[in-house]
Amino acid sequence: MNLWQLVSKEIRFRKISFLLGLICVAVAIASFIGSITLLHAHDVRTEQILIARERSTREEMTQMEDDYRRIMRDLGYNVMVVPAEQSLAALRAQGHPDTYMPYEYVERLGRGHVDTLNHLLPVLQTGVQWPEYSIDIILSGTPGQIPVYHKSRFLTEDGSAYRNPIMKAVPPGQLILGNSIAADLGLHVGDEVALMGRMHTIRQINPAEGTTDDIAVWCDLQTAQELLGLEGTINVILALECVCVPDALGAITQEVQRILPGVQVMEFSSRVKARAQARSRAEQAHVTAMEAEQNHRRQMRLERRLFASILIPVVLAASAIWIFVLMLGNVRERRLEIGILRALGVRESTIIAVFLCKAVLIGLIGSLVGYFLGLAVGALWGGVRLFSGDFLDLIRIPALLTAVLIATVLCAFAGWLPAIHAAQQDPAVVLRDEP
Amino acid sequence: MSVILNISHLSKVYERRGGHAVTALNGVSLKLEAGQFKVVHGSSGSGKTTLLLGAGGLLRPQSGTVAVAGEDLYALSSDARAAFRARNIGYVFQQFHLIPYLSVLENVLAPSLAFSDGQVRQRAEELVVSFGLSSRIDHPPSQLSTGERQRVALARALLHQPRLLLADEPTGNLDETNAAAVIGYLRQFAKDGGAVLLVTHDSSVEADEKYCLADGVLVERSTN
Numbered sequence: 320m321n322l323w324q325l326v327s328k329e330i331r332f333r334k335i336s337f338l339l340g341l342i343c344v345a346v347a348i349a350s351f352i353g354s355i356t357l358l359h360a361h362d363v364r365t366e367q368i369l370i371a372r373e374r375s376t377r378e379e380m381t382q383m384e385d386d387y388r389r390i391m392r393d394l395g396y397n398v399m400v401v402p403a404e405q406s407l408a409a410l411r412a413q414g415h416p417d418t419y420m421p422y423e424y425v426e427r428l429g430r431g432h433v434d435t436l437n438h439l440l441p442v443l444q445t446g447v448q449w450p451e452y453s454i455d456i457i458l459s460g461t462p463g464q465i466p467v468y469h470k471s472r473f474l475t476e477d478g479s480a481y482r483n484p485i486m487k488a489v490p491p492g493q494l495i496l497g498n499s500i501a502a503d504l505g506l507h508v509g510d511e512v513a514l515m516g517r518m519h520t521i522r523q524i525n526p527a528e529g530t531t532d533d534i535a536v537w538c539d540l541q542t543a544q545e546l547l548g549l550e551g552t553i554n555v556i557l558a559l560e561c562v563c564v565p566d567a568l569g570a571i572t573q574e575v576q577r578i579l580p581g582v583q584v585m586e587f588s589s590r591v592k593a594r595a596q597a598r599s600r601a602e603q604a605h606v607t608a609m610e611a612e613q614n615h616r617r618q619m620r621l622e623r624r625l626f627a628s629i630l631i632p633v634v635l636a637a638s639a640i641w642i643f644v645l646m647l648g649n650v651r652e653r654r655l656e657i658g659i660l661r662a663l664g665v666r667e668s669t670i671i672a673v674f675l676c677k678a679v680l681i682g683l684i685g686s687l688v689g690y691f692l693g694l695a696v697g698a699l700w701g702g703v704r705l706f707s708g709d710f711l712d713l714i715r716i717p718a719l720l721t722a723v724l725i726a727t728v729l730c731a732f733a734g735w736l737p738a739i740h741a742a743q744q745d746p747a748v749v750l751r752d753e754p
Numbered sequence: 755m756s757v758i759l760n761i762s763h764l765s766k767v768y769e770r771r772g773g774h775a776v777t778a779l780n781g782v783s784l785k786l787e788a789g790q791f792k793v794v795h796g797s798s799g800s801g802k803t804t805l806l807l808g809a810g811g812l813l814r815p816q817s818g819t820v821a822v823a824g825e826d827l828y829a830l831s832s833d834a835r836a837a838f839r840a841r842n843i844g845y846v847f848q849q850f851h852l853i854p855y856l857s858v859l860e861n862v863l864a865p866s867l868a869f870s871d872g873q874v875r876q877r878a879e880e881l882v883v884s885f886g887l888s889s890r891i892d893h894p895p896s897q898l899s900t901g902e903r904q905r906v907a908l909a910r911a912l913l914h915q916p917r918l919l920l921a922d923e924p925t926g927n928l929d930e931t932n933a934a935a936v937i938g939y940l941r942q943f944a945k946d947g948g949a950v951l952l953v954t955h956d957s958s959v960e961a962d963e964k965y966c967l968a969d970g971v972l973v974e975r976s977t978n
Contacts, residue, residue, distance in 0.1 A: 320856075320860055320863035320864055320866045320867055320870075321866075321867070322867065324860070325856075325867065328855045328856055328860070329855055331855065332854065332855030333855075655851065656853055656854075658851075659851045659853065659864075660853075660864070660867065660868075661812070661836065662810070662812060662839075662845050662851075663839075663840065663845070663864055663865040663867070663868055663910070664836045664837060664838075664839040664840020664841070664843075664865060664868035664869060665836065665840070665865075665867050665868040666833050666836050666837070666868065667832065667833065667836075668833070669867060669868070746812050747807040747812045747813035750803075750807065750812070750847065750851070751803055751804070751807065
């Protein structure tokens, strides 16, 4: 016969008392672990919500960015780079620059790693009279778009041209007419016309824009340079402001002037800018919503933590008192048995060990039951599905060990006084008084 | 013959509430040698149980000494006295005082909680057999007859082969047959070299020496 046999037999004999002790400890530990798990589950859930929100925002913003990029491309160029000495008043009055810069400027810009601009279109344009028809036009020559070479994602595989340019090159011998000119002269696509003595085929007639573009005649750059006697020059580089810098005239100017010191930069399309600003506001709204969600979750966590900080000590104290009462009841119930054992020569320390062993056993088993009960309740309350990956992540060995330690110490503490009381009972009194 | 129990001038007074004192033992002296079987008679409340508890080291007297096998019990510490009791003294009670959730064998083995050697289980099984309890070995006390319960209590008292057996009204709850059997076991224990002190109100029990305890005073009545 050893201590363990005696304790286990007694537990089996007084199952209800033991079960009540277990329930008491399990509930206390479940409250403790449940509160902690709820906070962990809350954190896990918060992280999930914020990640999902962020992903959704990112996807929406990416979609929006693509949409705006496409819209901006469809709306056309919104930035122009002109020589530094160009008068803005003259530009507005004439509808085209009247100063010039070398063609190689656009090549330098294209190779200069500009981030704020895209779709560079070098143009030589000036107001002239179409002598064959005696009508004023803006003659515009362009070789087509020059790539910003480091933005390879917009370019063809060999990196030499845009996959989707805003404006394609006008082949030599062909013309693109503004809508007003074509209408006034009754010209159509495919008609053969002479321009300053050179024959051209009409390739395209642009839709009406209500701007000076309606009186523009586009040809290839070299032809324009030859016709105007301005070989090797251009007077404007049209470009598209990158959607990544919606309000960045300053940044564009700084970046362009770093490469081309002798130029000035102007924005000329407020519609595009307004849309980009709307996109920026939408992005800001998303950020604000995320912050609001974070604040809400933080507040909820604080409330739950406060609740736990009150609940846990109360439940643990109640549990200790309950164990104490149960153990004291057990001592009274086993008064005669203690007397017999003492008469048989069992030492006081062994009697104490019998009661402490039982109390510790209640603590150990109760804490294990309570841990998993608390884990399940806390997880479910915190919105984590049982046995999911997130649920398994909530199992913390240190928390389990802490729960076992707390419960064991609590029970040993609660069982200590009753155990001492049991050991100090006078066996003579018990044996004399018991019937 | 060696003296197993030597009670000398033992006095015990119970202080009751209200300052009223009851003298249970008044200068009681008694010697018990190995092989002796002595009986103390007395009516209820005469101090028989107090004498037995004092003789077993369970009840410290106001004065006097109790020596078992030459060891002054009350000169020992509580734990040392408990250890000494476990090895040298066996108790048998009128109410048997078996532990209700232990089987017959486990009850017999209960003293091994205090002290155990390698032979204890074998001895317990032998005792169960010798007391005719083989068929009841795994039964709890609630399933035993009163005679069987007392035999279990007797076997438990003998587990550690004590030198002294103290029996408090061991036949009080038994029928004649069972009572005779129990007295027979006690007598046999004494014949085997042990010493038995039995207290009972039954004056028909034969013994080596008979005493009468009345008002805390022990008087020798007759000798066989």
